Amino acid sequence: MYVCSCFGITEQQVRQHAETGACTPRQIAGACKAGTDCGSCVRKIQALLGRGACPRREALDPVVLTTATTTASAAASLSGPTTAEAA
Numbered sequence: 771m772y773v774c775s776c777f778g779i780t781e782q783q784v785r786q787h788a789e790t791g792a793c794t795p796r797q798i799a800g801a802c803k804a805g806t807d808c809g810s811c812v813r814k815i816q817a818l819l820g821r822g823a824c825p826r827r828e829a830l831d832p833v834v835l836t837t838a839t840t841t842a843s844a845a846a847s848l849s850g851p852t853t854a855e856a857a
């Protein structure tokens with residue numbers, strides 16, 4: 771079934787690109803141009819990626835969480851002394 775009628779990209783092709791590392795609609799667009807003309811297929815591509823078409827997504831999520839935690843800790847340490855420390 772076609773996901774992107776502008777470029778004739780099928781659901782199977784999106785899944786294949788996801789298996790080779792394209793885990794976002796932008797990466798899918800970079801691989802096959804899907805979503806770069808009228809854009810009406812981007813939500814379908816997002817839905818496909820969200821339904822497990824990207825096997826690396828689970829592997830990437832802990833990295834995102836670790837980065838977010840590290841960033842929050844770094845921001846907290848850069849915010850300066852607390853009122854208790856300043857007194």
Ligand code: FES
Binds near residue numbers: 776804
């Ligand atoms: S249907 Fe995909 S860009 Fe138009």
